[in-house]
């Protein structure tokens with residue numbers, strides 16, 4: 001698994017921006033009542049906004065030590081798995 005990550009290490013967020021972007025937009029449009037509470041940031045790439053519902057729908061999240069972390073893209077999953085303590089403490 002970690003070997004795969006090398007192939008996409010140039011930029012973890014450039015893999016499939018259209019795919020995730022469409023999901024986020026659609027989900028955001030149906031969550032107008034709670035626009036703020038559904039947003040967080042990716043622990044692997046601090047400052048990158050993540051829509052929780054969209055991330056969960058895409059499988060882009062990790063449960064670690066009873067805490068859930070939402071990831072901005074597929075490239076961040078293996079990175080989080082490789083060093084979860086680093087990213088969990090930074091979140």
Ligand SMILES: [Zn+2]
Pocket residue numbers: 012013042044045071072073074075076
């Ligand atoms: Zn990412």
